Amino acid sequence: MFVQIIQGHVADTEGFRRQGDRWEAELRPGTRGFLGTTGGITADGTAILAARFESTEAARANSERPEQGTWWADMERCFDGPVTFAESSDVEVLLAGGSGPAAFVQVMKGSTDKRSLLAEMDQLFTTAAPTWRPDVIGGLRAWITPTDYVEIIYFTSEAQARANEQSTPPPAVIARMADFEAMMAGSEYLDLTEPFFT
Numbered sequence: 651m652f653v654q655i656i657q658g659h660v661a662d663t664e665g666f667r668r669q670g671d672r673w674e675a676e677l678r679p680g681t682r683g684f685l686g687t688t689g690g691i692t693a694d695g696t697a698i699l700a701a702r703f704e705s706t707e708a709a710r711a712n713s714e715r716p717e718q719g720t721w722w723a724d725m726e727r728c729f730d731g732p733v734t735f736a737e738s739s740d741v742e743v744l745l746a747g748g749s750g751p752a753a754f755v756q757v758m759k760g761s762t763d764k765r766s767l768l769a770e771m772d773q774l775f776t777t778a779a780p781t782w783r784p785d786v787i788g789g790l791r792a793w794i795t796p797t798d799y800v801e802i803i804y805f806t807s808e809a810q811a812r813a814n815e816q817s818t819p820p821p822a823v824i825a826r827m828a829d830f831e832a833m834m835a836g837s838e839y840l841d842l843t844e845p846f847f848t
Contacts, residue, residue, distance in 0.1 A: 651685065651741045652706045653792040655800055656699040658733035663691055666728040667846070669721065670699075674848050677721055683708025686748050688755060688802060690842030697729070698757050698840060700802055702748060702790070706739050736800060738792040744772060744803075745779065746788030748847075752804035754811055755845040760837040761798045771830055778820050785810035808843055 660666045670689055678684065683704035691697045703709040712718055726733065762768055779786050789803040805811040819827065 651743070651790075652703045652709045652739045653737065653741050653790065654699075654701045654703075654709060655736045655792065655794075656697075656701075656733060657736075658697055658729040659695050659731045660691060660697045660728050661695075661730035662728040663695070663697075666691065666697055666725070669725040669728065670846060670848070672724075673721055677715075677717055678848065680715070680717075681712050684712065687848035688748055688804075688842075688845060689847075690755060690845040692840050692842065696840060698842065700748075700757075700790075700792075700800075702741075709737070736792070736794045738794050740793040742772070742791040742793075744789035744791065745776060745786065746804075748788065748790055748802070748804065752787050752806065752845060752847075754805040754808035755842040756803045756805070756811075757840040757842065758801040758803070758837050759799075759840075760801065760834065762833055763797050764833070765793075765797075767829060768833055771826065771833060774823060774826060778823050782817065782820055782823070783814050785814045808841075 670687075673687075685702040685704060687699060687701045689697070689699045701709070703712070775783075785806045787804040787806060789801060791799050791801040793799045818824075823830070
């Protein structure tokens with residue numbers, strides 16, 4: 651899998667969403683190797699678009715289409731500041747992966763030099779999630795550099811996510827809570843309360 655992530659502050663939120671609809675209607679039919687898009691705008695106006703492709707080659711082919719360039723020129727006008735781009739073919743799928751049924755999405759930007767420890771935490775969470783965090787549908791983690799990643803987590807709803815994050819973890823998770831908290835220290839969270847999916 652290959653993931654492209656676009657982030658920037660939008661001034662024209664309606665235009666941003668219209669461009670998403672336009673891409674779905676006009677450009678998606680001719681896009682090969684496309685798996686899906688997650689998008690949304692945070693309360694402070696930060697927009698996130700994360701597009702998934704089967705391969706780097708498929709993503710590059712899409713970017714090189716003239717109609718994609720025209721579409722992006724129109725989309726870029728919706729932003730009122732710099733737009734950042736990140737991409738990776740080093741992608742990990744958590745539980746059900748990118749999930750359209752989600753009503754709440756949280757994007758987390760983090761960094762760690764202990765990737766193997768993070769993998770242990772993933773396995774622990776995967777085992778505990780069905781009974782402890784049934785609100786978590788799935789997620790993706792894209793490694794932008796060897797130590798920096800962007801993680802996208804899909805929830806059934808924000809209300810259920812907020813309630814369950816206050817619940818008592820199972821003993822196996824409690825035993826590793828110090829490790830988990832250390833791994834998450836310094837992470838940036840972006841909440842998409844009205845996510846959209848392609």
